Amino acid sequence: MEKQFxxxxxxxxxxxxxxxxxLHSLQQRVxxxxxxxxxxxxLPDAVFVISSAHDIVxxxxxxxxxIGGSREGIIGQAVDHLFPAEAEKIKHAIDTVVQQKRICxxxxxxxxxxxxxxxxxxxxxxDSGGDVSMVMMTIRSCSRSLSSPARHDEQQMQELHLPEExxxxxxxxxxxxxxxxxYDPRNESFAYVNPRFTEIFGYTQEEINGLTLMDVxxxxxxEMAMNYLLKRKSWEQGKMHWQFLGMRKxxxxxxxxxxSNDTRYKGxxxxxxxxxxxxxxxxxxxIVKKSEMLTLVGQLxxxxxxxxxxxxxxxKGFLQLLQSEKSGKAEYYQIMLDELxxxxxxxxxxxxxxxxxxxxxxxxxxxxxxxxxIILVETHAIINNVQIFLQFEPDIPQIICxxxxxxxxxxxxxxxxxxxxxxxxxxxxxxxxxxxxxxxIRFVDQGCGIPEEILPKLGQPFYTTKEKGTGLGxxxxxxxxxxxxxxxxxxxxxxxxxxxxxILPIG
Numbered sequence: 001m002e003k004q005f006x007x008x009x010x011x012x013x014x015x016x017x018x019x020x021x022x023l024h025s026l027q028q029r030v031x032x033x034x035x036x037x038x039x040x041x042x043l044p045d046a047v048f049v050i051s052s053a054h055d056i057v058x059x060x061x062x063x064x065x066x067i068g069g070s071r072e073g074i075i076g077q078a079v080d081h082l083f084p085a086e087a088e089k090i091k092h093a094i095d096t097v098v099q100q101k102r103i104c105x106x107x108x109x110x111x112x113x114x115x116x117x118x119x120x121x122x123x124x125x126x127d128s129g130g131d132v133s134m135v136m137m138t139i140r141s142c143s144r145s146l147s148s149p150a151r152h153d154e155q156q157m158q159e160l161h162l163p164e165e166x167x168x169x170x171x172x173x174x175x176x177x178x179x180x181x182x183y184d185p186r187n188e189s190f191a192y193v194n195p196r197f198t199e200i201f202g203y204t205q206e207e208i209n210g211l212t213l214m215d216v217x218x219x220x221x222x223e224m225a226m227n228y229l230l231k232r233k234s235w236e237q238g239k240m241h242w243q244f245l246g247m248r249k250x251x252x253x254x255x256x257x258x259x260s261n262d263t264r265y266k267g268x269x270x271x272x273x274x275x276x277x278x279x280x281x282x283x284x285x286x287i288v289k290k291s292e293m294l295t296l297v298g299q300l301x302x303x304x305x306x307x308x309x310x311x312x313x314x315x316k317g318f319l320q321l322l323q324s325e326k327s328g329k330a331e332y333y334q335i336m337l338d339e340l341x342x343x344x345x346x347x348x349x350x351x352x353x354x355x356x357x358x359x360x361x362x363x364x365x366x367x368x369x370x371x372x373x374i375i376l377v378e379t380h381a382i383i384n385n386v387q388i389f390l391q392f393e394p395d396i397p398q399i400i401c402x403x404x405x406x407x408x409x410x411x412x413x414x415x416x417x418x419x420x421x422x423x424x425x426x427x428x429x430x431x432x433x434x435x436x437x438x439x440x441i442r443f444v445d446q447g448c449g450i451p452e453e454i455l456p457k458l459g460q461p462f463y464t465t466k467e468k469g470t471g472l473g474x475x476x477x478x479x480x481x482x483x484x485x486x487x488x489x490x491x492x493x494x495x496x497x498x499x500x501x502x503i504l505p506i507g
Contacts, residue, residue, distance in 0.1 A: 046139040054079040179275035188212045202249035218245040255279045385424030392431035412473040420447025441502045449494035
């Protein structure tokens with residue numbers, strides 16, 4: 001870039017005033033594009049707008065988070081001060097973009113604390129006269145390449161016949177990992193969607209062009225979405241943030257977090273919609289919630305169990321003493337003893353939650369454990385006309401476990417499966433390797449199945465669908481498998497059956 005020579009008569013104060021005026025005019029230019037840049041606040045990429053004199057005139061939220069410090073402290077800074085290690089490389093790229101009016105890219109390390117390089121794209125921001133006075137620098141970590149094959153083809157972008165600023169805006173949205181759509185509320189159609197938007201809902205670009213916003217929203221949330229859309233159509237709302245349950249092309253639901261705002265597209269009012277798939281985030285929250293609940297119950301269980309067990313021992317002892325004297329009706333004593341035994345069983349379940357007994361962990365054969373348990377439950381299975389089949393691969397390796405606890409898990413699952421088939425059926429148990437470091441144990445029954453809305457509640461304390469159930473069986477099973485660094489999952493279809501899968505580490 002050519003150097004600008006100042007007259008000898010211009011003192012430092014005049015130079016500072018000239019620089020300030022130039023920076024002020026550039027900031028006015030930024031304000032003209034403020035509507036466009038306001039949407040970049042929601043993008044995961046760091047965006048800096050830099051003047052041709054190498055000063056920062058605008059930065060988005062991710063930008064100042066990347067660099068550190070406040071936004072106000074970054075705006076007005078020179079590239080040399082903000083990126084000292086990469087200043088020459090950045091300034092050279094800016095000069096190239098200003099002179100040649102084209103996009104270029106490079107790899108930089110934004111600061112010493114960033115060990116891995118980040119890919120950086122420099123894009124021209126021409127003014128109304130076509131001159132480039134500002135450059136947009138977009139920084140993305142190496143895990144998310146800006147040179148993705150999904151980028152708009154340049155010819156396809158030019159065929160949109162949009163002003164260069166809008167083309168730049170669309171190219172930025174096209175690269176985002178956030179789903180982006182420009183919605184025309186008058187025609188009730190999508191004027192633009194980026195690849196991430198189509199990926200979230202499972203449609204192709206051509207398929208989604210013929211859909212309305214209501215077509216990607218689950219039936220139970222359509223009324224809520226319509227209310228938001230009506231508010232949006234009034235053009236009196238600013239940013240609106242809400243969540244809904246989306247519907248994919250394959251019929252599966254997806255949790256969506258959405259932010260919408262007014263915008264203009266091809267000279268007409270439109271709605272900009274930014275969406276995030278938060279399904280995994282919600283699942284993680286549920287897992288954390290269940291884990292915290294198990295921990296809390298475990299803490300309570302220790303004290304409660306011991307407080308109950310002490311008087312229970314005395315009551316049971318005196319009851320057995322009275323029974324031995326054969327006074328009164330013997331069946332009454334037996335009923336009372338049975339109920340006391342049931343209370344003791346519940347207390348034992350609690351104690352597993354409170355303090356898992358893992359001191360006797362040893363190398364055990366899953367096949368041997370399952371064969372022994374099948375012998376134990378076989379009588380119960382025959383009564384219910386249920387046949388049990390054990391299928392396993394040869395040379396299944398042993399696992400390190402506490403045998404009694406593992407038996408308790410398998411008995412709980414088999415007992416549930418048998419009781420789910422009152423009219424008989426088959427229970428198939430499969431054992432095989434899962435990769436090189438885990439074993440999969442799968443239990444498949446032909447029972448009545450579990451309603452979909454109940455599946456997430458499995459493992460919660462005292463939640464049961466059985467008339468005489470305690471709700472602790474599956475909860476204890478989850479806790480035992482968790483303590484063995486394994487996972488347990490349940491899939492079910494009503495009137496078809498239930499599949500329980502346990503994955504445990506080898507050795």
